[in-house]
Amino acid sequence: MPTSWRMALAAGFLAVTAAVTTARPAKAEELVFLSTQLRPIEEAQKVRDLLLKGAPKTTFIVDEPSPFTVRMQAEHTAGKHTVSLVGALHGELQPLVPIGALDAVDDVAEAVKSRNIPASLMELGKFGGEHQLYIPWMQATYVLVVKRDALPYLPAGADVNALTYDQLAQWAKAIADKTGQRRLGFPAGPKGLFARFLQGYLYPSYTASSVSEFRSAAAEAMWSDFKTLWASVNPNSTSYDFMQDPLQAGEVWIAWDHISRFKDALQATPEDYLVVPPPAGPKGRAYMPVIVGLGIVKGAPDRAGAAAVIQHLEKPETQILTAAETGFFPVVEAKLPADLSPGIKLLAEGIARTQNAKDALPVLLPVGIGDKGGEFNKVFTDTFQRIVLRGEPVRPTLDAEAAVMRDIIATTKAPCWAPDKPSSGPCPVN
């Protein structure tokens, strides 16, 4: 008896495995779209159910930036391709350029010409070369979100839509003094984007640079200002990843973060919040536009399908739907409808105010440092940790970290990117 049982079990097991194996689509021409953006499960599902509706049948999968690069490099080296279409940040696509993993998409660029994607954005997709290597897909940036409860404490004479770092510091201090709680917050947790704040907002606002002037006198003054400001910052900031969470929990009233990381709070109770441009420093109101691009893999199993999906995603109606569902804004000419949800509308207005500010200073994401991006970010977060959290003296810390940055630039030979002045060779760290 037991033998027959075992036989039956084995047969059942075989049947199940067979079913599983056949259920897996193993067709070579399957169109796989791998993205580092829209990773949260609800957002990925929106891409599958809504944004890709009407496009050729596509398997949309997501991965974190680091495994994304490894997978694309591995598939390229092995010559065995499963992914046809990739969607990632400009800086995440860049490591794929020197190894030739991205196919030229000049034909697709031609096909979406009528969508009027700004030439400056299209230019970014060429990585300084001749051919179009990605088509801009959507854009985003970082803003300050202010809870209306904070407004009574705004320093006299300050305009909430044109704050300076000094005013932000006074404001946060007034709130801390009068409410007994430190309610300014930054996403300085393990998955937070605080490094972008330091390199794209704070540094350029004070020094008009994020590399060359890293250890300048202006940077020294900036750090001592920021250390003072940090005394009014919620100490839990070093655990915050997405600022919508502490905002909704009432821990924080003023927060800086990526627009998509405010979406839940703004959509839940839009009447509670203002979206305002980031603060300005002596050198201007630095801000970092974020560009997400769509590229086709060289040797893609389904190149034609991938090109068709790009064209679908670049349609104005898809782009508007993308904005409404994900909080990433159109790159094509598309008028956002008046009935946009109030939270998304707040974000759109905040972005417009940032871009149109008189003293706006656009800052590029690091260019040309490839897989050293993580270590480049670490220079900024380490400097912050040493000066602000551990109270190390500013000058020697800046000198030591500048040496690390010099090494990174020397290894990658990256020339300066905006707002640093263009350099002929690797970007100098003065």
Next chain:
Amino acid sequence: MQNMTQGADAGHVARKARGDVLPYLLIAPAILFLTLLFLVPLVQTIALSFTTGGAWSLGNYARMTGDLNFGVAIRNTFMLVIAVIPLQVALALGMGLMLQKLARGRDIVLWIWTIPLGVSDLAAGLVWLAILQNTGYLNSALFKLGLIAGQTAWLNAETPVTLFIGIVLAEMWRATAIVLVILVAGLQLIPKEFGEAADIFGATPWVKFRRITLPLLKPSLQSALILRTVLAFEVFAVVYALGGRNFPVLTGEAFVWQNENQNYGVAAAYAVLIMAVSLAATFIYLKALRARPETQP
């Protein structure tokens, strides 16, 4: 007659040879599995940790020891091990002895005590985060009791003591059960006769514990300590959930170097360091807690 004996001998030898080979054949898949999925990556990791830019060098180790979080990570990891392990062993020993005295419902109690074993460590960390964070259950309770005026933070860089206590509590809750299970198994192996004999001579419970239970429990204690200490040196998810970057530990640093800084060499150096520390701890336990076979029943 002679032939028959020879035939029997030959059969015996063949059986014996087969008997010699069989155990090796049976463990061969396990060895193959370990070689492919453990030894090969191990050698690769060690090699990776000693290469920078394609050439042999100690650069990754210099980078690791020169990093601002290295000293802190070492200190935090050792502090956790030193605080958590003795507490866990004492607690598990106490719980195990109490369990022995229960006449009824032992299985139920053991079952309840070992529930945390079934919870993944990240989930355990998140459970404790829900208790200890600003808007967590602890603050709600303290607020209702009128002990705090508003949200109070326990888990950030400015409150290192409560952060440490929080992590220790979470680790105790999560991983005491594994020690308990091993010690309970060990306690059940101790023959009752020793205790009965001691009773006849009028030994106090304390003397019985020190002279009978503890020495006979040595092999189980050794296994429990080795297992728990190695795991404690690899502590990660609970710390990550509760402390994030505020409480760097060795495994966490390896993760950050691998995932965020994308420098696999330095991450490999951390991995090798963790392995060396774990091996050293295991070696110390093997030496210090060696139980001579003749002292065991």
